[in-house]
Amino acid sequence: MLGSLRSIVQEVNTARDLPSVLNIIVRRVREDMHTKVCSVYLRDKQSGNYVLMATEGLNPDAVGQVHLAPGEGLVGNVVTREEPINLEQAEAHPAYQYFPATGEERFSSFLGTPIIHHRAVLGVLVVQQAERRRFDEGEEAYLVTLAAQLAGVIAHAEATGALANIGQQRNETKFTGLAASPGIAIGRAHIIAPPANLAAVPYACSMDTEAELALFHQALSAARSEIRDVGERLKNDLNKEERALFDAYISMLDDSSIAVEVCERIRQQLTASRAWAEVMLEHVRRFEAMSDSYFRDRAADVRDLGARVLMHLRQQEQSRRDYPENTILIGEELTASVLAEVPREKLAGLVSVKGSANSHVAIIARAMGVPAVMGAQELPWEQVDGVDLVVDGYRGELHIHPGPELKRRYDAIVEEERELARNLDHLAKLPAETADGHRVRMWVNTGLMADVVRSLERGAEGVGLYRTEVPFLLRDRFPSEEEQREIYREQLQAFAPRPVTMRTLDIGGDKALTYFPIEETNPFLGWRGIRVTLDHPEIFLGQVRAMMKASVGLDNLRIMLPMISGVGELEAARRLVDRAYNELLEEGYQIERPPLGIMVEVPSAVYQARELAKRVDFMSVGSNDLTQYLLAVDRNNSRVASIYHSYHPAVLQALLQVVTAGHETSTKVGICGELAGDPGGALLLVAMGYDVLSMNATNLPRVKAALREVNKSDLDRLLQQVLLMESPEQIEEKLRGYLEDLGIGGLVQPKQTEPSSNS
Known part of the structure; x- marks a missing residue:
């Protein structure tokens, strides 16, 4: 069977x-x-x-x-x-x-x-x-x-x-995924595909068949030269049978029947890469279907050869392709480095087949204010290159070939968003405090210089999380200490004298460096965050030195350690920070020792919050990872995304336990997860006593508007009611009703009528 x-x-x-x-x-x-x-x-x-x-x-x-x-x-x-x-x-x-x-x-x-x-x-x-x-x-x-x-x-x-x-x-059709970053994007699809994956080549046509034929023959020639060069370099290290494989590759590239098949499809107006992929995959399938095991094994060789030629085709295609206005990036699994390649003024929206609303790229999309849908698993993404579409980041919907009526409805929603933003602009210079005078610090999460102007315009009082891994993700090697110093100095200067909290390198999980690969079967429970940098003190020390040197004369730096799971890790990291500080003093730098804090992201840190709080200057809860670990839900896995819920009673109890433990030791406690940027969630956090709410700049005005409409005493009563509830859905409904009763339900998302579609 x-x-x-x-x-x-x-x-x-x-x-x-x-x-x-x-x-x-x-x-x-x-x-x-x-x-x-x-x-x-x-x-x-x-x-x-x-x-x-x-x-x-x-x-x-x-x-x-x-x-x-x-x-x-x-x-x-x-x-x-x-x-x-x-x-x-x-x-x-x-x-x-x-x-x-x-x-x-x-x-x-x-x-x-x-x-x-x-x-x-x-x-x-x-x-x-x-x-x-x-x-x-x-x-x-x-x-x-x-x-x-x-x-x-x-x-x-x-x-x-x-x-x-x-x-x-060209009829409308709708696909659904997970709402990852709020907003509406109306634009044109631009497919991002792995450069050497035959099965992921987008379906695309070209009217310029002669140019595509020339491109195909150039790629064949480049692949032949590459294979001959590799074979020549390795000939003394290979036996006769292994050398024969290179000859077989050359023979297949010289096979006129394959070239004829590809050229025929190009003349039918397919692009060269799509035509090549289709032909090679058909050959792979023929080999895989053969009963003889020797020939079945040759399917891998055919696939490898196909990928080599495809790499040359895609390189030439990408070099001549431009991003359209209102680009909507679509890919099987988008990354931060891919986002960085698109000019910000042209990037309208994101769609990823894999991932969830709390994956790293989704968090960056929210920080950039770019509407995004993740986990659109049923979308045949290879076939939508260049088509018009609407990304609904509120509902997690994609509308392909939207008609005039659908566009009109979404244009109205976009205008309503703009109107709401204009109505909240006046809040930028007002303090973040409740109607009865309870003050809260509202900071921003950032990682790109593009965030700075928007953050300051919207009234950010500091940076609660600067993701230092972003400059690492955008390079093909570790940035030097001096390169890091320049990047950090720019960020510190932009916000001075406001405090800037820089998290030390947090890689692993869904944040991989191409030049420092971490291969693990369970990366979120593996070698990530502080575990990596403690094992590589040369990386940690270089980064901390760069931060401190960048703060000279500004003194607005705060250093934060990610994924601390116990006192031992904290003490080890503190010793390295002290060492870097003393080294710089010996080198003549006039610097203040920056405050040192930790992120509370794992359950063990919740239960040791009091012991950890005694040893640091501040604590900040990373509610995204904490929710993930408390609920045992991989936040990149769209199959279990519905189980991930920041309003889960266990999550709220943990958040209350952390802030209570911190205040018992007179330690300031903030939160820099996505929950802080949700108006309903922010009100609960204020009731719990959090000193700092750090969020993406887009949500600052909405959270401040909600905060200024309520009394702290009323929030305390709301919190007590919520803590007695048993399900996240019940809590979410309670908060939504509370905001609507105050007349600020529209802050959760713009009021909108249901867009219709004839799909």
Whole structure:
């Protein structure tokens, strides 16, 4: 059975479209289970009914004609029960419904299992047999396993097919992901694909076939030269069989039949890279399908050769490609370095197939004020290059080929956002305090110089988190101490005399340096944050020295240590900070010793908050990671994104415990996670007693506006009510109602009517 499952999944993965996928499934399942019938019913998104989409054994004319509502017939019952139905005599079941068009009256036994994707029943997979018998446990388990494995493939094929149709008709269609950065972006898609991944080459056309043909032949020539050079350099280190591999590569590049196939597709107006990728993937699949193991192994060689040529093609393509106005970047997994390549004035929005609303790139998008949607797993992103679209960062929606009416509605929302921002501009110079005079410091999270002007214009009183890893992420090597000093000096000067809290290098997890790779099976519980820099004191000392040298004459620096899990790590880091400070004094630098603080991000630090607070000048909660670790949810994993919730009662209890412990030792406590930038969350934090709220600049005016409308005494009562609640949804609803009762519900997000779409 396992071999059969693998074979079906592999064959399905090579199919070009949804009908091909479904036809492979019904044919192969019928053969492998030795049944008379196999059928697939899929949900019609508009009607909500389940439609017979493919069959082997029933009347083929019934395909597309049989529609069942949830709960209707045996198939509809599989949908509502969300579990298999296994019957010896189907016609005796009270839910049985006969459809003459199918000819299924000849079949008595019935086994149907739901195809579930993201908790929704996408379809039903059915097998039937003429004789009366109950399918055994092994057969039922096989069908359940197959349905689970194929759910994602079917969903992707369905989405790809929908997009192919609208590509011809230019109708609106909608895809959903996770709302990651608020706002609306209306622009044109620009695909970012890995430079050597054949399967990730965007579908793109070019009218200039001669230029694409020339590009293709240049890439072939460059790849030949590269392979010959490598083979020549290594010839003394390789045996005869290994040297033969280089000859085989050259032979394949010289194979006129492959070149003819590629050139033919280019003449059909495909780009050179897309044509090459399609041809090479077809050859890979042919080798993978061969029964001889030797030839199957050659598929890897074909794929490697394809990637080499593709690398040359993509390099030449990227060098001549420009970013359009209102660029919306789309990729399988966007990174901070990719964002930095786009001129800020042209970047309108972001869409990432992988990741969640709390991944690193999503946090940077919020800091930049760029609308973003993450985890858009069903989007066939390779096929939307250059199309017009709308990114709805409030709902996590993407609208492809938006029509005039949809654009008009979203233009109205954009204008409403601008109006709200104008109405809040006057708050910049007003203090962040409640109506009854309770004062709170409102600082910003930053990492780019582009953030500075916006932060100061919106009334930032300091920097609660400067992400020093950003300059490291944007380079292809470690920046020198002097390069770091210049970057840090610029930031310190821009905010002086306001305090600037610089977090020491925080890499690992979802923040990887290409020149310092960290390969781990569980990176968020592995070598990251302070653990890396304590193991590499040369990196830590260089960075801390650069920070202190940058602060000469300004004295507004605060140093913060990430991911401290216990007293031992704190003491080790403190000794290194003292060493760097003393070295600089000996070198003649006139510097003040900067305050030293820690980030509370892991549960152990919550439980040791009192002991840690005694040893530092300040503490700041990193609520994003703390929520992740308390709830055991990888915040980059869109599959479990719905479980990640900053209002979870356990998270709120931990936040209260930290600030209480800090104040018991007279230590100032701030928070620099995303919760601080949410108006409802900020009010709870003020009630808890947090001294500093640090957030992205975009949220500063909204949080300040909410704060100035309330009394601290009222917030204290609100907090006590919230702490008795048992679910994050209940708490969120309570806060939303509280803000609406105050007449400031619009601060959560702009009021808006539901945009309609005919998708």
